[in-house]
Amino acid sequence: MENRLDYAVTDLRLFDEIIKKYGWIIYENALDPQFVEEINTSLQPAYEFRRKIQLNNGIGESMDGTLHHLVEKDLFSLKFLEQKYADTQIRSLLGGQYILNSLGAVINLKNNHAYVQNIHRDIRTFTGSFKLMVQMMVILDDFTLENGATYFLSGSHQYDEKPGTAYFYDHADRALAKKGSIVLFDANLWHAAGINYTDGPRRALTMAFTKPFMKQQMDYPRFLGYAFGEGLSEDLRQVIGYNARVPADFEEYYQPVHKRMYQRGQE
Incomplete structure (x- = not known):
């Protein structure tokens, strides 16, 4: 690929063309540096809390450096989601309203071997041109060749078959991105986190x-x-999933339209 797609695209038509062809794109300088530091500061205690549970449940080996479900009242996540980063692009790719499926993070330390380093895609079923899911990565440390910048096999979102290991690493591009950047990519795209050979962390929200x-x-x-x-804004209620719930009993089911668990316009 002749470039790393590391330029900001404000033209939605051009965004659609790039995602269709390559499957991923980078937006640099998306987050304010102070907000990046706020996120980074909160990750370590959040990781320590989750790490205890991982180890207690016997799944620590493959989970090293991974944090899942950071949607908490006192963390950065609600502030982040309220900014509606790349909202127009996500709506374009998914064809309308959307909700958050997951929000986690990876702290990639020297010679870690977490499951995210396996060649994978983030949706289990290949959906082709029908888009069900879009991924976002928020770069919290500069992504370099030395610290494990993510591998993306550009164009692989167009095909169902998993690429062979040799082919993947021979042809994949690297997401060389600056701290504060946002990477958007098609969930069908085959990718893998790189190995960090440096003494510093390589952190990202996923x-x-x-x-x-x-x-x-x-x-x-x-x-x-x-x-x-x-007490949340309408935008936060939508993206967190308050407008797309499933009733658990008849009281929740039999409600006037404005109080229903699953609201209109969620198609």
Whole structure:
């Protein structure tokens, strides 16, 4: 590929063309540096909390450096989601309203071997031109060749078959991106985190956005509380999933339209 797609694209038609051809794009200088530092500062205690659970449940080996489900009342996540980063692009790719499927992070340390370094795509079923999910990566440290910049096999979102290991690493591009950048990519795209050979961390947020009818990896509205959701903005209620819930009993099911768990316009 003749470039790394490391330029900002404001033209939606051009964005659609790039995603269709390559499957990924980088937006540099997307986040304010102070906000990046706020996120980085909060990751270590959040990781330590999750790491204890991983180890207690016997899944620590492959989870090293991974943090899942950072949607919490006192973390940065609600502030981040309220900014609606790349909202227009996500809507274009998914064809309308969307919700958050997952929001986590990776702290890639020297010679870590977490599961994210396996060649994978982030949706289990190949969906071709019908887009169900789009991925976002927020770059919290400069991504370099030495510290494990993510491999993307450009164009592989167009094909169902998993590429062979040799072919993947011979042909994949690297997401060489500056701290504060955002990477958007098609969930069908084959990719893998690189190995960090430096003494510093290579941190990133990882999240998925889907059409509203897809199940979230965690029930964020129930986790945060239905009452908590009443005080959120309409934009946050939508993206966190408050407008796309499933009733659990007849009381929740038989409600006037404006109080229904699954709201109109979620197609």
